[in-house]
Amino acid sequence: MVSFEEARSIILDNVQVVGTEQIHLLEATGRVLAADVSAPWDLPLWDNSAMDGYAVRWEDCKTTPCRLRVTGFLPAGAKADGVTVEAGCAVRIMTGAPMPVGCDAVVPVEETDNGQQEVTLPEPVKKGQHIRRRAEDVTSGVTFVRSGTRIRPPEVNMLAGFGMALVPVFCRPTVAILSTGDELVELGQMPGVGEIINSNTLSLAAAVTECGCLPRIIGIARDNRESHFEKLREGLKADVLITSAGVSAGDCDLVRDILEELGAKQLFWKVGIKPGGPTAFAMFASTPVFSLPGNPVSTMITFEEFVRPALLRMQGHQRVLRPLFKAVMRDELKKKPGKVQIVRLRLEKEGSRWYATSAGNQQTAILKTMVDAQAIAVLPAENCGVAAGDEVDVHYYGNHIELE
Ligand code: AMP
Numbered sequence: 001m002v003s004f005e006e007a008r009s010i011i012l013d014n015v016q017v018v019g020t021e022q023i024h025l026l027e028a029t030g031r032v033l034a035a036d037v038s039a040p041w042d043l044p045l046w047d048n049s050a051m052d053g054y055a056v057r058w059e060d061c062k063t064t065p066c067r068l069r070v071t072g073f074l075p076a077g078a079k080a081d082g083v084t085v086e087a088g089c090a091v092r093i094m095t096g097a098p099m100p101v102g103c104d105a106v107v108p109v110e111e112t113d114n115g116q117q118e119v120t121l122p123e124p125v126k127k128g129q130h131i132r133r134r135a136e137d138v139t140s141g142v143t144f145v146r147s148g149t150r151i152r153p154p155e156v157n158m159l160a161g162f163g164m165a166l167v168p169v170f171c172r173p174t175v176a177i178l179s180t181g182d183e184l185v186e187l188g189q190m191p192g193v194g195e196i197i198n199s200n201t202l203s204l205a206a207a208v209t210e211c212g213c214l215p216r217i218i219g220i221a222r223d224n225r226e227s228h229f230e231k232l233r234e235g236l237k238a239d240v241l242i243t244s245a246g247v248s249a250g251d252c253d254l255v256r257d258i259l260e261e262l263g264a265k266q267l268f269w270k271v272g273i274k275p276g277g278p279t280a281f282a283m284f285a286s287t288p289v290f291s292l293p294g295n296p297v298s299t300m301i302t303f304e305e306f307v308r309p310a311l312l313r314m315q316g317h318q319r320v321l322r323p324l325f326k327a328v329m330r331d332e333l334k335k336k337p338g339k340v341q342i343v344r345l346r347l348e349k350e351g352s353r354w355y356a357t358s359a360g361n362q363q364t365a366i367l368k369t370m371v372d373a374q375a376i377a378v379l380p381a382e383n384c385g386v387a388a389g390d391e392v393d394v395h396y397y398g399n400h401i402e403l404e
Pocket residue numbers: 179180181183184196197198199200201244245246247248250293294295296
């Protein structure tokens with residue numbers, strides 16, 4: 001048996017990015033940049049007006065109020081080439097329009113009499129005011145986003161601003177999902193006596209998608225060697241294989257043996273964690289294989305704690321573990337020392353502090369508590385239980401916009 005921490009580091013030491021590809025910027029949100037990107041030109045490319053108003057020569061505006069003759073109009077999109085502003089003159093200019101030659105300040109229209117032929121400036125003018133300078137944002141050649149950056153709308157905006165329709169990103173791994181068990185029927189069929197619906201496949205596919213990867217549903221391996229060989233072989237063609245169930249010590253638990261016969265190298269089996277103890281991890285060449293326990297709560301918790309960080313690392317993400325924060329427990333939590341215990345919680349903020357209550361019955365068989373959970377407490381192995389009022393380390397479970 002390995003500890004929770006050992007299991008995580010074995011996994012993270014063995015997984016790597018699966019490659020890079022060029023994709024269109026429209027598809028790039030949430031993906032991770034696979035190269036540093038530097039500016040192909042200055043941003044902005046020319047001095048331009050930051051306001052709707054008048055481009056003026058500061059020299060002409062030293063007396064207040066001052067009057068200038070309006071000799072032109074420069075809307076956004078206009079070309080300023082050849083527009084020269086003579087002494088005693090001004091040009092009406094709109095936000096974003098290039099600064100005309102000779103001008104070194106912009107006076108916002110609100111600070112003038114809005115004159116068409118002539119304009120009066122009652123206030124003093126500062127040299128350089130309301131001008132966006134060439135390259136004040138980014139200078140040509142400077143790296144403005146680094147490899148490993150997760151692409152969000154601001155990155156999209158800047159990449160688009162530099163004309164980059166295609167961007168290099170790390171590939172999204174394909175993740176094969178295989179359930180095992182004679183008791184399983186597929187979604188859409190009515191379970192008979194002793195049968196249950198293969199809900200883990202759906203849930204794992206959802207979790208894989210949420211992590212940005214591409215689920216490949218392999219179906220169900222029945223509890224016999226032939227079926228396991230066939231389905232595992234198919235699953236091993238993906239970048240990652242996740243199996244559920246058949247990994248404990250029961251008579252029908254064939255997953256680990258058949259994986260080994262197929263050439264996968266088991267790196268651990270059994271982790272000091274509850275729920276999720278029977279989890280196994282193997283490598284088949286460069287393909288990580290996660291064999292998760294079949295109980296739906298265990299499957300989801302081991303996915304969250306072990307598979308998710310691996311899938312994020314494989315896509316080039318810098319941070320792969322959810323940040324832990326402190327919450328004050330409102331309930332008592334019983335625990336024996338020895339194993340890490342995962343507790344499903346609800347969260348509430350009062351003032352600047354987070355408070356946590358149990359999301360319900362913590363037994364592994366209770367799925368509803370998982371549905372109600374907004375956060376997870378990872379109680380360290382040595383922990384002997386938590387009293388009401390104690391602080392625990394928690395992390396979010398799922399995306400909870402209502403908590404942010
Ligand atoms: P096993 O590890 O094969 O003993 O399975 C453990 C428990 O998980 C059993 O009660 C199964 O019925 C349940 N289980 C196994 N596979 C699935 C699945 N694909 N979907 C939902 N429950 C499952």
